[in-house]
Amino acid sequence: MKIAVLPGDGIGTEIVAEAVKVLNVLDLKFEMETALVGGAAFDAHGHPLPEATLKLAMDSDAVLFGAVGDWKYDTLDRPLRPEQAILGLRKNMGLFANFRPAICYEQLVGASSLKPELISGLDILIIRELTGDIYFGQPRGRRVATDGHFPGAEEAFDTMRYSKPEIERIAHVAFQAARKRKAAGFEGRVTSVDKANVLETFQFWKDVVSEVGKEYPDIALDHMYVDNAAMQLVKEPKRFDVVVTGNMFGDILSDEASMLTGSIGMLPSASLNSKNQGLYEPSHGSAPDIAGKGVANPLATILSAAMMLRFSLNQAAAADRIEAAVQQVLAQGLRTGDIYSEGTTKVGTAQMGDAVVKALR
Ligand code: IPM
Ligand code: MG
Numbered sequence: 001m002k003i004a005v006l007p008g009d010g011i012g013t014e015i016v017a018e019a020v021k022v023l024n025v026l027d028l029k030f031e032m033e034t035a036l037v038g039g040a041a042f043d044a045h046g047h048p049l050p051e052a053t054l055k056l057a058m059d060s061d062a063v064l065f066g067a068v069g070d071w072k073y074d075t076l077d078r079p080l081r082p083e084q085a086i087l088g089l090r091k092n093m094g095l096f097a098n099f100r101p102a103i104c105y106e107q108l109v110g111a112s113s114l115k116p117e118l119i120s121g122l123d124i125l126i127i128r129e130l131t132g133d134i135y136f137g138q139p140r141g142r143r144v145a146t147d148g149h150f151p152g153a154e155e156a157f158d159t160m161r162y163s164k165p166e167i168e169r170i171a172h173v174a175f176q177a178a179r180k181r182k183a184a185g186f187e188g189r190v191t192s193v194d195k196a197n198v199l200e201t202f203q204f205w206k207d208v209v210s211e212v213g214k215e216y217p218d219i220a221l222d223h224m225y226v227d228n229a230a231m232q233l234v235k236e237p238k239r240f241d242v243v244v245t246g247n248m249f250g251d252i253l254s255d256e257a258s259m260l261t262g263s264i265g266m267l268p269s270a271s272l273n274s275k276n277q278g279l280y281e282p283s284h285g286s287a288p289d290i291a292g293k294g295v296a297n298p299l300a301t302i303l304s305a306a307m308m309l310r311f312s313l314n315q316a317a318a319a320d321r322i323e324a325a326v327q328q329v330l331a332q333g334l335r336t337g338d339i340y341s342e343g344t345t346k347v348g349t350a351q352m353g354d355a356v357v358k359a360l361r
Helices: 012-024 039-045 051-058 083-093 106-111 162-183 198-211 226-235 246-261 299-311 316-331 349-360
Strands: 002-008 031-034 063-068 097-103 125-129 141-144 153-157 189-194 220-225 242-245 268-272 280-281
Touching: 002 012, 012 226, 012 299, 039 220, 039 299, 039 316, 051 083, 051 189, 051 198, 051 242, 063 083, 097 162, 106 125, 106 316, 125 162, 125 246, 162 198, 162 220, 162 242, 162 246, 189 198, 189 226, 189 246, 220 226, 226 242, 242 246, 268 299, 280 299, 299 316, 299 349, 316 349
Parallel strands: 002 031, 002 063, 063 280, 125 242, 189 220, 189 242
Antiparallel strands: 097 125, 097 268, 141 153, 268 280
């Protein structure tokens, strides 16, 4: 089992170190190789996704990824910005299916800004299409004024685009996930989120998802506009089971959903291709404002490592053990700053990782 470890920037190095610690106490044989990515790779090699890093990722069974980005790179040409590393990995590896489960652990009900009764027992799955949409549409660019009056660009544009096979394959992923969840006692419902009332791309999305849905008569399908979905997520989040949507809406809604769990520091993610090769990363970013301080929450990354064991490495039992260990440290009252509430014990990044290791042992 070969794992490419790509910590990246900001808090990425700190949180990935804790996940690696956790992996190392399992009685499993991994080959782990670390490489630079994002701003760190730009600083060292002049490119956010060096050829060697991409090759390592492509040749591995799974990638454990931290986060990329820092404000200091904001003035670079877009192809050289840290974010292009994660987008390049997703595109080159064909990681079209992004799973972002939002689960509210009972111990964290009080850490959310929402009323406890709204989120207690919450367990929903957001499935975000990850290699299409406006993120990867062509053409894109800026138009420069021609009358000489305005120096520089006058307008900018990106193109929203989805092909039928792209929508079909993510729809199948969503229906199959809902079927699996139904077998485990969930409702068996897919909510497809679109903006069909305004955008042609998302009328098409809706039509194709409906068509695929006919192959899954055991699964309920409903459609929701993205603005309404944003509202329903905070109004009545437990009405959802599996949510499937495009790249852009999925980016936004998954950040929103993370707060239903208490903190974005809790939200893991898996990005899979058709060969079950996967990239596993916390849903949060590099948080340069708290980088190097040892206060970041490593649990999203540790839980991402559990998803990696389950989805790409065929080690479901080890994944269960990690998830149980995380529950245990939460039950012990240990909290990083982002999930701290009165009466609990505030710990740093490494202490949290150590506690998970101890619980595993
Ligand atoms: C995410 C992030 C990325 C995205 C950025 C870092 C490119 O926000 O994984 O959600 O927009 O997909
Ligand atoms: Mg995002």
